[in-house]
Amino acid sequence: MNISKWLKDNSETEFKDFSVRLVKTRYDILGIRLPKLRKYAKDLVNRFGADALSRLSDDTFEEIMLQGFVVAYLKTDFEVKKILIDNYLRKCDNWSLIDSFASSFKLKDKDYQNGWKMLNEYKNNQMLLQEKPYIERFVLCLSMNLYLNDQYIDEILKYSEILKDRKYAVKMANSWLLATAAIKYFDKVIDVIIKMDEETIRYFKGKIRDSYRIDEDKKERIKQIWPKK
Numbered sequence: 001m002n003i004s005k006w007l008k009d010n011s012e013t014e015f016k017d018f019s020v021r022l023v024k025t026r027y028d029i030l031g032i033r034l035p036k037l038r039k040y041a042k043d044l045v046n047r048f049g050a051d052a053l054s055r056l057s058d059d060t061f062e063e064i065m066l067q068g069f070v071v072a073y074l075k076t077d078f079e080v081k082k083i084l085i086d087n088y089l090r091k092c093d094n095w096s097l098i099d100s101f102a103s104s105f106k107l108k109d110k111d112y113q114n115g116w117k118m119l120n121e122y123k124n125n126q127m128l129l130q131e132k133p134y135i136e137r138f139v140l141c142l143s144m145n146l147y148l149n150d151q152y153i154d155e156i157l158k159y160s161e162i163l164k165d166r167k168y169a170v171k172m173a174n175s176w177l178l179a180t181a182a183i184k185y186f187d188k189v190i191d192v193i194i195k196m197d198e199e200t201i202r203y204f205k206g207k208i209r210d211s212y213r214i215d216e217d218k219k220e221r222i223k224q225i226w227p228k229k
Contacts (some may be wrong), residue, residue, distance in 0.1 A: 001047060007062060010036050016228060019061075027061040034100060037062060041069030044184055050074055053084070064091055072104035080112040082137060085118070095169055101143035105210045123159055134168045142174040144180050150171045153185050157192050164197045169201050179207035179214075186218055194225055201225060 007030055016031025018096055023029065028142050044052035044066065054069045056063045071084045090094050092098050107115045122129065129136040140163075156177070163174045178200075182189040193204055208222050 023094050023096045029061045032062045041066050048080045068101035078111045089135045098137045100133050112136050136195050137173040140177050144177040161192045175200050175203035183213045
């Protein structure tokens with residue numbers, strides 16, 4: 001399996017130009033569409049298992065993305081996966097690598113509980129999160145994708161409420177999480193969002209405005225929200 005050839009054969013100039021405008025990253029962008037990367041990552045896992053990671057360089061955005069998908073799809077002990085997750089996250093320098101990675105996990109049974117413990121370990125390492133805000137974005141995105149349920153919602157919202165002094169990438173992820181949580185936990189989310197900073201509230205309102213899963217009455221209520229001074 002010639003990875004370099006596959007990358008070259010599946011790159012598209014127009015999609016590269018589009019991606020360069022959309023994603024700010026230190027990695028070279030080749031212009032390969034996400035479904036192709038996901039499928040190829042599964043092929044790599046099926047053929048090489050964890051060894052697929054050693055066959056991918058850190059030279060291009062697409063190879064970093066492939067590394068993330070390999071980690072997400074790999075069936076292995078969660079303690080091993082945690083190390084691989086952390087190694088991947090420390091390479092991430094943009095929202096696209098994080099969001100695509102977080103949306104790729106399917107954790108069940110014991111791994112589901114271990115995934116939550118992992119997120120709490122990151123939350124408790126504020127020094128790391130300040131240094132690498134995209135890891136905090138991962139915490140929010142994985143919480144949104146897997147843990148917005150009765151068991152975890154109060155803990156998620158409690159953490160969400162403290163994220164006022166954060167960079168854009170984190171605030172936007174937080175507003176996305178809150179808007180998604182509002183579909184099922186509207187009143188709980190309102191109690192949090194009214195305490196947030198103006199920037200987060202503005203992002204949240206935009207997410208709610210564009211949502212097809214929030215009814216018009218609730219949208220009208222949200223229009224009236226302003227940050228508490």
